[in-house]
Amino acid sequence: MVEEILPEVIIKDLGHDGRGVGKLSGYTIFIPGTLPGERVRARLVKKKKRFGEALLEEVLEASPHRRKPPCPVYSECGGCQLQHMDYSFQVEFKQDRLIQALYRIGEAQKLPSPRINPAGNEWKYRNKATYHLQGNHVGFFSRQSRRVIPHEECALLPVAANRIKKSLAGLLKQKILSSGKNFTVRTSFSHQQSLLILDESIKPRVSWEKVATILRKENPELVGIYQQGKGKKPGREIWGKSRIKEKMGDYTFELGPATFFQVNSEQREVLLKRAKQIVLELGCRNIGDLYAGAGVFGINLAKYVDRVMAVEISREAVAEGKRRAQLAGLDNIEFHRGEVEKVFTKLPRELDCVLLDPPREGCHPNLWQLIEEKKVKNIVYISCNPATLARDIAELQPLGYRIETLDLVDMFPQTYHVESVALLEGK
Ligand SMILES: C[S@@+](CC[C@H](N)C(=O)[O-])C[C@H]1O[C@@H](n2cnc3c(N)ncnc32)[C@H](O)[C@@H]1O
Structure with missing residues (x-):
């Protein structure tokens, strides 16, 4: 046009x-x-x-x-949407989005006023970034298309991630590495460690050992390089280790290339604190940690309750969860690998609190019948998408669940993403 x-x-x-x-x-x-x-x-x-x-x-x-956005490529890059808004207004916008979604989609009649947990740091908070490649251009996709917008430094990432990106861009320019589709950098906030994950099409013109030596010289915190497999083929460690350590709550986890972890390490602690507060206040004894990842919530809560049942689909995450629980000497947490909507039927009846932390798409619709059958007393719904949270709450309301408390935890400053924790109590 x-x-x-x-x-x-x-x-x-x-x-x-x-x-x-x-x-x-x-x-x-x-x-x-x-x-x-x-x-x-x-x-x-x-x-x-x-x-x-x-x-x-x-x-x-x-x-x-x-306000003036600090990032010089803000108007083009698709990574951020709110840099032109002062931070307190960003939080207000997110609170409004959450409430509107719950009234409109969730058909809520009355809502508790949300407790607001703004981020302590609105910059340099992300522990994971996936960079896209187009020839020698390294960056994130544009707002309008899949054109890669290169940048010098991303304001949402820590120094270590920006430095690794710069080194990688240098290797591509010098043709020491051939260009591919993308690479991901994961950075620990509690340990001086980073992991580089390359897509399967990036190939070296020298040995991987040589590539690692060059990268390590500029990035001493790099502990490993991992290459993803083609399609469903497994990936492989090409240098060093394929895991980094990250302290989450009271335990140190080792995170692999595919294990989910919350991208904002500081605000993840706020989520954990809120979940613990709810479980202690309600005096829950038997809890379910559904969509558990490596069991970060369940493992941290296990010492306060009698029993935790964790359910997660990812093999890598379940293996890490089991390993952590064993190392921590926790014998009251069980991991079940599989889809929540299938595995949940096998869990015992007497769960008095269930944590739901699904991906953006929300929970599977078959879950609600199982929740009703099991007479779950309380639900702690941790959501990264107000629209699916509201849709799922609309399913839970006819079953007698009401929102008792609501927390907005800003995990994603400068972006429109909204994280929240809703406590729902059954009748
Ligand atoms: C938002 S993450 C939460 C992980 C974890 N609670 C944490 O904070 O680290 C969602 C998790 O759900 C898992 N998942 C997605 N669909 C699933 C399903 N149908 N059944 C079980 N787990 C699923 C993903 O692999 C991912 O680990």
């Missing part, structure tokens, strides 16, 4: 992904990088029947919450 400069637009609201929403003669227009109350000039780049998408040309009247 021919791009069109629009007449002045007034931003009324924010969409779920942080884009400003304005109207022109009743037609809705989404404009990234704008804030409610602002008057802007924008260029229409996509015209659909019900809404259009435009790019910001000029802010004519700025919101008091506007």
Whole structure:
């Protein structure tokens, strides 16, 4: 389509992904990088029947919450969406999103006011980043397309991750490594350790040993290089170890290339603290840790309860959970590998608290019947997506569950992602 400069637009609201929403003669227009109350000039780049998408040309009247984004590639890179918003307003936006989702999708009648847990650090908080490659370009995908936007330093990542990225980009430029699809850097916040995970298509022109020596010289915290397998084929350690240590709660875990772990190490501790507080206050004795990952919640809670049942689909995560439990001398936590919606039937009836921490897609619909059959008293739902949290709560309400407390834990500053913990009590 021919791009069109629009007449002045007034931003009324924010969409779920942080884009400003304005109207022109009743037609809705989404404009990234704008804030409610602002008057802007924008260029229409996509015209659909019900809404259009435009790019910001000029802010004519700025919101008091506007700030200069520190990242020079912010307007192009798809990694962040909220850098132009001051941090307290970001948190307000997320609180609003959570509440709106619970009222609209979750059909909640009455909600407790959420407790807000802003991030201690709004920068350099991420312990994991996947970089995309296009020739010698290394970076994240653009906001609009799958074009890679290179950057010098990402403001959300710690020094170690930025440095490894820079070294890798250097090796690609010098053709010591051939370009591929992507690589991931995982960095421990409690130990001086990083792990580099390459996709299967990245190949060295010298030995891997030589590549490791060059990388280690610039990145002494690098403990291993792992290469993923093609398709479903297993990957392999190509140098060093394929795990890094990270202290989570009271225990140190060893995380492999595929094991899920919360990307914000500091805020993960806030989640753990809240889960422990709930379990202790309610006096829970038998708990389920569903979608357990390596059992970070279950293992940390085991010493306060009689029994923990952890369920997780990933083999690598379950193996790590079992190993940690054994090393910690915990004999009251059991790991079950498989899909929650299938394995849950095998768990005992008398669970008085179940922690649900599903991926963004939320829980499987078959779970609700099992929760009802097992007469689970309390549910602690840890969610990274308000829309699926609300959808799942709408299923739980007819079964007699009500939201007692709600916590917003900002795990993802500068992005629109919302993490929350809801405590639901049964009738
Ligand atoms: C958001 S993560 C939470 C992990 C863990 N609670 C933590 O904080 O580290 C979701 C986890 O659910 C697992 N998962 C996804 N679908 C599953 C399913 N149907 N059944 C069991 N586990 C599943 C993923 O492998 C992942 O480890």
